[in-house]
Amino acid sequence: MQSSDPALPGFFSLPSLKSPDYRARLAPITADDTRISASLKSGQLREGLEPSRGAEPAAAAAETAEAKGEGKLLVCARCHSLRHYGRVKHPDAERLLPDFDFVAAVGPRLASPSGARSLVLLLADASDFDGSFPRAVARLVAAADEAHSADWKHGAPANLPRALLVVTKLDLLPTPSLSPDDVHAWAQSRARAGAGADLRLAGVHLVSAARGWGVRDLLDHVRELAGARGNVWAVGARNVGKSTLLNAITRCSGVVGRPSLTEAPVPGTTLDVIKVDGVLGAQAKLFDTPGLLHGHQLTSRLTSEEMKLVQVRKEMRPRTYRVKTGQSIHIGGLVRLDIEELTVGSIYVTVWASPLVPLHMGKTENAATMIKEHFGLQLQPPIGQGRVKELGKWVTKQFKVSGNSWDTNSKDIAIAGLGWFGIGLKGEAVLGLWTYDGVDVVSRSSLVHERASIFEEAGFTVSQIVSQADSMTNKLKGTKKTNKKKESKTSTSRITAPEAAKSASTIDA
Incomplete structure (x- = not known):
């Protein structure tokens, strides 16, 4: 303080x-x-005139508790x-405020084969797995494991760090259509893709702190792996839900009277390493760490108001288009997907992102006009046309995808910090993905195979942002027309003295 x-x-x-x-x-x-x-x-309200019994002792007790700071x-x-x-x-x-460097602050302790046992909880957001997965920390754990895995054979200490993959916010995915076993295997493969094949996981847990899903199983597994004296570190990107999960674990552990960690939908809520006492029992320690800043996530460039539009807060719903060569799909003013080449007539593209972000589907040849006239207005975020240049240079990355079924999505193209496109096709396609320079974009096996039962139409999706932007644009156009009319009337009424004299002489003649 x-x-x-x-x-x-x-x-x-x-x-x-x-x-x-x-x-x-x-x-x-x-x-x-x-x-x-x-x-x-x-006398109808006689009790109002009489002092209530026991009032003074209760007041005195409340005052004493307040003075002591109890409760x-x-x-x-x-x-x-x-x-x-x-x-x-x-x-x-x-x-x-300086960014927290977990590798520098805690890395030496994890890399050392001696000392207390270390367990690292690698947290990843289910709605942004590749963008939120802590790759650097996972690689550190994998490197320490590889460097000291053979030491125990020679009698040297080899108390290596273990890692648990924890997929948070599972309730944001359309869970009825997902198999837990499939998500488990998918998450494990994506973690190894981000950290390298050398990453050995002690387990994978799918949890939802908001619903309480999987929290008890996670707590039991953590206690088992940490032992009586181990150190447990919860690590993840900003806004991945570390503090929310640890509060859920604390409630599940039965600890009474411990203050909860501060939770908020604001990146960087936790500023320093916080010890969570009494949860694991014995002398084992649980630590909440500040969120890691991932510059490759789009969210790292957005303002607080723009973040409110992008953050997924409810179960995600698919928005599906049937598109052909020469068409493009925009997600706000953040991403554009171009359909460049197809071996079939059309493909299905499903957008998985916050429902607050407006979409647009149209011809690729009109893309330049979209950036100039609609980015920051109908297509938000960014909020305001002046913010477009602040986000960086607009660059493209090409993907070649293939599929063997029209019924399900075969591939995802995921944008860190935003969401992903699910691609469904029976054939091959060449796609161009446009976004701001430095934002991470990956092609991966599909996480959710379903698509919407009713397809989106060309043009803007109906949303409050689009309607407000249209209203503002119409007002500006109306103001310009009014000003032009006023200027034309003013110019005709302003006649110079020589012109007036000439006009008068003509009339006299």
Whole structure:
């Protein structure tokens, strides 16, 4: 806690002291008082004139508890704002805070074969697996395992770190159409694709902290692997749900009276390593770590208002198009998918992203016009046309995909921090994916095979953003027309003196 700068984390100011008699009762009210209503004077509300029994002891007990600070969680102004309003009060000060480097801070402890046993929980968001998976930490664990795996044969310490893959926010996927076994195998393969084939996982857990799915099984497995003295580190990208999951684990463990970790839909909520006591039992320790900043995620470039549009908060729903060569699909002003070549007449493209982000399907030849006239307006995020250039250079990456079924999606093209396109076809296709330079885009086996039962039509999807942007555009066009009419009327009414004299002489003649 600090009391010098309210813009920095940890700010807390002690409340002003109250007078000792601030809870003192007022003087008894008599029936002769002119402020008493007729109902009270008639005795209908007689109890209002009598002091309630036991009031003073209860008040005294409440005052004593307040003085001792019992039952109240002491938090700084930043955490209070995050807990109650879901935002930070000083975003400019937040940008000045240094990023947490897990590899530098905890890496040496994990790489050492001696000391307490270490268990790393590698957290990945189900709706953005490849973008949120902590690759650098996973590679560190794999490297330590490879470097010291043979030491025990020579009598040297080999207490190597173990890793559990935890897929969070499972409730965001269309779970009725998914097989847990299929998702389990898919997540394991994607983790090894991100960290390398040398990554050995002690297990894979699919969880939802919001619904309580899989939390008990995860807790039991963590206790088993950590042992009596192990250290457990929860690691993941910003907004992956670490604190929310650890709070769910704490509730599941039966620990009573422990303050919950601060949760908020704001990237970078946790600023330092936090020890979560009493959850694992014995002398084992559980640590919550700050979210890792992944510059390859689109969300790392967005403002707080733009983040609200992109973040997936409810179960994802498919939006499917049937497209041909020469057509393109936009997801807001963030991504464009071009259909460049097909060996078949058309393919199915399903968009998996936040329903708040508007879509557009049209001809690729009109793409330049879309950027100029609609990015930042009908196609948000970014919010405002001035933000388009701030996000970076618009670049393309080409993908060749193939499939053998019209009924299901065969491949995904995933955009870190946004979502993915599910591609369904029976043949081959060449696709161009446009987004901002530095954003990670990968082709992978399909996670969700289903598509929408009703297809989207060409043009903009109906949304509040599009309707508001259309209204604003129409107002601007109307204002321009009105100004032109006023200018034309003004120009005809302004006749110079020589012109007036010439006109008068012509009339006289």
